Amino acid sequence: MAPERPRTGGGAGWRQPVTTGLALAMVGFTSSFAVVLAGLRAAGASPAQAASGLLALCAATGLTAIYLGLRHRMPLSIAWSTPGAALLVSMGPQHVRFGTAVAAFLVTGALLAATGLSARATRLLEAVPAPLAAAMLAGILLPICAAPVQAVVRFPARAAPIVIVWAVLFRFARGWAVPGALAATLAVVLAGPHGGTGGADPWPAPVLTAPDFTDAATVAGIALPLFLVTMASQNLAGMSVLAVHGYRPRLRPVLVTTGAATLAVAPLGGHAVNLAAITAAMAARPDAHPDPARRWIASVTGGAVYVVLGLAAGAAVVLTSAAPPLLIESVAGLALVGTLGSALHTAVSDPGEREAAVVAFAVTVSGIAPFGIGGAFWGLLAGLAFRLLLARRSEESPNDLTARGHALLTPDKEPR
Template identity: 45%
Template sequence: MEINTFRESNQFTYSWHAIGAGLLASFVGFASTFTLIVQALINAGATQQQAATGLMAVSIAMGLAGILLSFKYRMPVSVAWSTPGAALLLGLGVVKGGFSTTTGALIMAAFMLTLAGLWKPLSRAINKIPSGIANAMLAGIILNLCVAPVHALAAYPLYIAPVLIVWLIMLKIKRMLAIPAAAITTLAVIYFTAKVGNIHAGDIMPHFILVKPEFTFSGFISIAVPLFIVTMASQNIPGMAVLSVNGYKPDAAPLFTSTGVSSLFAAPFGGPAIGLAAITAAICAGEEAGADPGKRYWAGIVCGVAYLFYGLAAGAATRFISISPPVLIEAVAGLALMGALGNSLMNALSDKENRDATVITFLITIGGHAFFGIGGAFWGLVAGLAMTFFLRQRQLKAA
């Protein structure tokens, strides 16, 4: 059954199942990767206050987007920050020009995400990038992060051991809650081992700090373009697929445009890109949100409201993270990205026709070498596409 919009008389009646699913989705979405967002921004050159602002801005932006889109279309539209995009920032580190250049690149990526919804040829061009190439680039970006738990275990065994034990136990009991449980355990470890008394009220009060952006060609190529591609390929397109699988058939263009505009709101404050959610979308759009598909849009609304409250706690979360060893936070981020790494590698290598090109993309991306000030993710993509074109041309001539 295809579901486009819901205009029945009971469209405003809520569902407790949908409310519960929305709260669960927000908790999983935020707790699983907020440490990754903070660490990515700090590694990109942000101060602690700027990182807190970025986390708060992106949380509020995706909360508002989820509420408005779910209410307007009467569908459980879940919105999330770009986890692969944050992994990209974390892998790149501080770029020339510092956080100002990074912010300029975030604004350019947000503009392209908006344009993808307004100008369909752009989204069609992204769709033409072979899935294996896009997944290989993503796998190359996040592989080093997924090794972080091993490094943390070697450097801080007593710190990371409880986190890994809780993660393994929850994988067996309730896989979806494994990463949030690991994140909570990490916060508990920090609380009992760090100097929490040094945290003052002024450090955690929410406040916005605008970052003066610098727009550079290297920032555009190294950050904005890869960020746009991974957000489209790993967030927006899978997010549409999850809605479709559950019977919802929305027009992609306004959803892409809306999440792009939301990204434009968050970017000047250092907020990463925003796109449609995939994992949390499955919670809100599936049967877990209730038997009646016409009431599941409440899950998207409740999830959005919860993100607004989480955003107000960004200052406390960021300050708390700052007093812990960076490798410990990277370890939790690595655990959160293991599923994405597995899926990316599987999808990349399952493309038998372009396997050579996907391997080249993966190797160049993971190498991370910058040429002409342009990062490895872009060169990996270019090399993969060039090799795909070369091999296809050779096959055509042989035929």
């Protein structure tokens, strides 16, 4: 359906959508940049490479949002894949070489673009049950969301104030909870001893990293889950948010554009560019502008602000390098608590999908990596297989089930 027509005139001006776009970009950046940096460092990036990756993602996110907003005249907010960054954090203990991770980022971009070029592939991805995709995401997020607990135990004097600030603000001013936790982290880092900046430069610069495709299993083990979690948790979720507010853009051109953007920034350390899911609602709702036809101004403004925020990438790396990695990971975990809650709710809300979703969640959170392929891929595969098994089991007719029950209860027959 088309967006609702305004009840007021179009004279609300530019101030409202521009202010919304500014807030959109600030919320998107501050709430998840720590997750991105933690993911890139876990994937083997040096401080300079991590700063380059964040800079490239900010630029690609902003320029893509500007292009799509002007092209389609819709509030198509763009973001980096926060769940994808969380996936990289969860794979950290494998000590992946960053060149291998960059190769996986390139494959992810190619998969996103190829999906946009193929109507059949788009339908196939849309057919993945939402509870299973949510269960896979929850399995990825759970260890990260446990990091604040571990940090409080290991660094009580430094981590406890951060968690307390987050909890209090979450109760009284939820939108400020994550920025408040970041401010508390900055205060803790500046006030206490630290291990130095790790050679990080406060002014970021692009750093090209050559992709390494020699470890094909690891490349696939990163790229496939990164592609799936980005599609399910970002692109499809973002389309749903837009549909709720009356906007129905075609998914395929968006996928081609964001896939191309991912391919462009992958050698610079960017892992994935996609539709925004959470901040998408900020630009699409009436608060952005009374006239639905003018809300694209908010997403375009947000894109411009993202480009400027990229200049803070180096300073962000300096901050994260000056603190224990677990402390920074705990901030990422606090930022993802709401996402974890939503994923768990979606995973178990449908009784018919619940058992398969639990299987997907358990396998994902197990941390297994057969053939170098991470647990997220195996979790989704196990969930789909168990779902198929249950579906075939339910195809038995009631008479078949009754006969089987009689066979089990009849004394003169062997139970089967």
